[in-house]
Amino acid sequence: MSLAPTTSSSPKSGRPSSWRSGWRRLAADRLGFFGFVLVALFIVAAILAPWIAPYSPTQIMVGPRLAPPSWEHWLGTDQIGRDLLSRVLLGGRVALTVAFATIAAALTIGFALGLAAGFGPAWLDNILVLLFDAVRSFPTIVFGLAVVTLLGPGLSTVVLVVSVTSIPIYARIVRTQTQALRHADYVDAERAMGAGIFRILFVHILPNVVGPLVVLASMDVPLVIATEAGLSFLGLGVRPPMASWGTILNDGYTFIRNSPWPVIAGSIPIVLVTLGFTFFGEALRDIFDPRLRRDV
Numbered sequence: 001m002s003l004a005p006t007t008s009s010s011p012k013s014g015r016p017s018s019w020r021s022g023w024r025r026l027a028a029d030r031l032g033f034f035g036f037v038l039v040a041l042f043i044v045a046a047i048l049a050p051w052i053a054p055y056s057p058t059q060i061m062v063g064p065r066l067a068p069p070s071w072e073h074w075l076g077t078d079q080i081g082r083d084l085l086s087r088v089l090l091g092g093r094v095a096l097t098v099a100f101a102t103i104a105a106a107l108t109i110g111f112a113l114g115l116a117a118g119f120g121p122a123w124l125d126n127i128l129v130l131l132f133d134a135v136r137s138f139p140t141i142v143f144g145l146a147v148v149t150l151l152g153p154g155l156s157t158v159v160l161v162v163s164v165t166s167i168p169i170y171a172r173i174v175r176t177q178t179q180a181l182r183h184a185d186y187v188d189a190e191r192a193m194g195a196g197i198f199r200i201l202f203v204h205i206l207p208n209v210v211g212p213l214v215v216l217a218s219m220d221v222p223l224v225i226a227t228e229a230g231l232s233f234l235g236l237g238v239r240p241p242m243a244s245w246g247t248i249l250n251d252g253y254t255f256i257r258n259s260p261w262p263v264i265a266g267s268i269p270i271v272l273v274t275l276g277f278t279f280f281g282e283a284l285r286d287i288f289d290p291r292l293r294r295d296v
Helices: 019-028 030-047 084-119 122-136 140-151 155-181 185-192 197-233 245-254 261-288
Strands: none
Touching: 019 030, 019 261, 030 084, 030 261, 084 122, 084 155, 084 197, 084 245, 084 261, 122 155, 140 155, 140 197, 155 197, 185 197, 197 245, 197 261, 245 261
């Protein structure tokens, strides 16, 4: 009995052949490329925020209070004269830190638990699925209230809350993909030839799970950013005077009858980041999913 090479029968062959072909597909997708540009601008602005911000985000009375946009203050000022553009730029740095730290932690832990649930014995799968359902049964805000009561508000608390509530999402994706692939022909052939469990997991299962996880992670970034802004808006996340889009919205909502500009300055970046990562995530989905590629 002859066995076909695993690379030919593996679903990996449906993925893009190289980074160059993936980049060409992304450039051909107008909305996807537009999303990529927004994502790149957001990341660059967040990384360079301390150097490109025109003023200190915590400096009081750098301009008149609740001033409209002007050449000196492009987005206006808040109720104590702080420059809103500087606070938005530093708020983007906070949002990027929370998003990347949260998704990295959730991906790592969720991937390990998903592999254990999908490839392990049935009793372990049942226990982990019950744990996933228990964690997801708590709304994020309610869970955040409980954690803040124990640990106090802060940036690390936001990362912990969002990470814990996001782990089951990634774990379920990995579990489903692993269960679908554990009895595939090329996996059975490797097992018949004496391949160990780690070789099967990291050589055959892992490459076919990464694609859906990357797409899901890219589309979860705006959700994480919105959650951080919501927790900060409620006073459960980043604490003043640290700049955050949520605290900017909170201050702007308090003084919205006097000036709408703080609310506008805090909401526009959230909208742009949501659009950018959504369009970019959909383009990545088209690249990684062979069923959605037009040249197949």
